[in-house]
Amino acid sequence: MRGKKLFLLLAVVLLAGGCGREDLTPIDVYYTADVQGFYWSRPEPRWDNREAGGYAVLKNFLQSREGEYLLFDGGSWFGSAPEGTMTKGAYVAELARTLPYTAGTISDKDLVYGWPSLRGIVRELPYPFVVSNLRLENQLPWPLHDYQIRTVNGIKIGIFGLIDPQAINKNKSRLLGLRALDAVETAQQMASLLKEKGVDYIILLSSIGATQKDGLSDTALAEETTGIDLILSSNKDRENAETDQINKTFIVYPGSKLDSVGHIKLLFDKNKQLREITFEDVPLLKETFGEDAAVAKQASALRAATRKKMNARVAEVPVEIPNALAQESALGDLLAQCLHKWARLDGAVINSDSIRSPLPAGTLTEYDLYKTYPYGDNITFITIKGEAFLKAMELSLNAKDNFPQIAGFSVSYAQTPAGRKIRQIVLDNGRIVRPQETYRFAVTDHVLAGGFGHDGFIDSLEFKNTFVEARQIMRSCLYRQKTVQAPARGRWKKVS
Numbered sequence: 457m458r459g460k461k462l463f464l465l466l467a468v469v470l471l472a473g474g475c476g477r478e479d480l481t482p483i484d485v486y487y488t489a490d491v492q493g494f495y496w497s498r499p500e501p502r503w504d505n506r507e508a509g510g511y512a513v514l515k516n517f518l519q520s521r522e523g524e525y526l527l528f529d530g531g532s533w534f535g536s537a538p539e540g541t542m543t544k545g546a547y548v549a550e551l552a553r554t555l556p557y558t559a560g561t562i563s564d565k566d567l568v569y570g571w572p573s574l575r576g577i578v579r580e581l582p583y584p585f586v587v588s589n590l591r592l593e594n595q596l597p598w599p600l601h602d603y604q605i606r607t608v609n610g611i612k613i614g615i616f617g618l619i620d621p622q623a624i625n626k627n628k629s630r631l632l633g634l635r636a637l638d639a640v641e642t643a644q645q646m647a648s649l650l651k652e653k654g655v656d657y658i659i660l661l662s663s664i665g666a667t668q669k670d671g672l673s674d675t676a677l678a679e680e681t682t683g684i685d686l687i688l689s690s691n692k693d694r695e696n697a698e699t700d701q702i703n704k705t706f707i708v709y710p711g712s713k714l715d716s717v718g719h720i721k722l723l724f725d726k727n728k729q730l731r732e733i734t735f736e737d738v739p740l741l742k743e744t745f746g747e748d749a750a751v752a753k754q755a756s757a758l759r760a761a762t763r764k765k766m767n768a769r770v771a772e773v774p775v776e777i778p779n780a781l782a783q784e785s786a787l788g789d790l791l792a793q794c795l796h797k798w799a800r801l802d803g804a805v806i807n808s809d810s811i812r813s814p815l816p817a818g819t820l821t822e823y824d825l826y827k828t829y830p831y832g833d834n835i836t837f838i839t840i841k842g843e844a845f846l847k848a849m850e851l852s853l854n855a856k857d858n859f860p861q862i863a864g865f866s867v868s869y870a871q872t873p874a875g876r877k878i879r880q881i882v883l884d885n886g887r888i889v890r891p892q893e894t895y896r897f898a899v900t901d902h903v904l905a906g907g908f909g910h911d912g913f914i915d916s917l918e919f920k921n922t923f924v925e926a927r928q929i930m931r932s933c934l935y936r937q938k939t940v941q942a943p944a945r946g947r948w949k950k951v952s
Contacts, residue, residue, distance in 0.1 A: 480723040480731055481609050484521065485659075487720065488514070489530025489690035490712035493540020495547045496755045497742045500715045502695060509715035511551040512747035512755055513740040517717065518555065520745065524608050528615075529560035530690025531663055533577075534568055535712075538826050539762045544569050547758050549580040554751050557583040559604050559615050563663035563691040564623035567631055568832040570923065571597065586617035586661060589642040590624070592633050603646060605655060611724055614650030617661040618643060620691070622672065626905060632921060639664060639672055640680050647683030656728040657685050665691035678702035685730065686720065697737040706733055716740055766823035771934045777815040777942045779828075781808045781857040786942035787815060787828070788861025793943060794933030795835060795926065796863035799898035802883055803864025805849075806900055806926070807907050809857065815940065825931055833900040833926045838916035843891035848912025850878045855909025864897075865889070866947045879951055900926050 710718030
């Protein structure tokens with residue numbers, strides 16, 4: 457229930473009778489995931505608007521614990537908070553390093569700025585990251601690990617991690633060289649390997665997330681593999697903690713935004729067999745635990761820097777410039793035009809669904825631009841045959857609520873019983889796009905990866921990822937204009 461402490465969501469006694477409780481060996485496991493940039497304490501509706509959350513409160517909470525424990529993180533550091541996204545996750549290296557994490561994993565969302573950027577964060581952290589099924593040029597990417605083994609109170613714990621293969625493998629252009637192995641096969645291999653190494657209990661850090669189109673989920677992993685004792689889930693973006701049990705596997709999700717910490721208590725008998733497991737969702741209330749002064753100071757400085765950046769003026773907008781999902785929009789034309797001018801190629805294509813809000817009238821700030829285009833998409837240059845480009849544009853034209861916004865060329869199309877049919881594409885220099893000729897365009901890596909209906913651009917002849925963010929280009933473009941006016945629409949022309 458909202459605003460109430462949620463304790464003992466899961467309490468299972470595995471065996472009855474036998475040795476007394478005083479003979480059982482305890483292990484405390486704490487778990488965070490889906491921080492999504494919410495690294496500070498703030499009034500939290502889930503806890504009756506009391507101040508809660510953040511690494512400073514978490515650190516004080518952990519310092520109040522007695523004895524040895526395990527602490528894990530499930531990744532998914534970016535999300536709705538600009539404090540995370542606008543700084544490209546700099547807060548993680550600054551703040552998470554101050555906590556005694558045992559191990560962590562990453563999600564596909566942590567790769568929003570690409571592997572080199574994420575590697576820069578991971579290598580700064582003093583604890584290992586386990587992602588058993590991720591490969592870069594057929595090797596486990598450094599500095600990731602496929603598994604870890606820790607011994608606590610005489611119990612040998614094996615830990616491995618999994619990332620969502622579907623999310624990784626469909627973004628080949630954005631995640632150049634990265635691929636993810638089959639999750640079920642990897643899980644079974646790792647469970648068997650860890651058992652061979654004599655571990656007593658196996659924990660999986662899974663960022664598979666919600667159920668995928670192919671049916672993959674943490675529940676499916678528990679059903680299709682043997683030997684995994686506890687699955688710590690992430691990448692679900694859900695407010696409340698959740699638990700489940702599939703056969704002998706327990707599944708825990710701690711909730712998002714770091715306003716609580718999941719606590720799993722394991723009790724083992726003298727034969728190192730699990731006898732009992734309990735779970736509690738512990739609110740990270742500032743009034744209860746206080747804040748670590750040093751971490752709170754760091755968090756405050758990071759937030760101040762972000763606010764300064766968010767409030768920075770970009771340009772003046774005399775009249776609101778609207779966006780639209782299902783048709784050409786003035787804002788779509790404007791932003792595509794910015795990319796086209798920067799790239800100096802035959803044209804540029806972005807998708808409407810990535811433009812989340814209009815440009816408001818008045819002084820346009822960095823935060824306004826972030827709300828308008830909140831994604832960390834990079835720009836890729838493609839070389840493509842005219843025939844493939846015509847097909848790609850037609851697929852994009854028929855994408856539901858994700859109209860292609862373009863610059864550098866115009867398109868004539870007809871409405872047919874089978875959908876919209878492109879009749880002709882003409883570049884701004886007057887050249888008609890011919891099937892056998894070759895052209896170069898700038899697209900976002902999201903569009904190139906298929907972006908909800910924009911599936912045809914992958915048939916290009918060549919790709920060059922610039923590793924320059926679309927929003928950075930848009931910002932520079934609008935800043936140079938000083939006063940931003942909506943361009944005239946008309947790049948898309950409906951014909952009979």
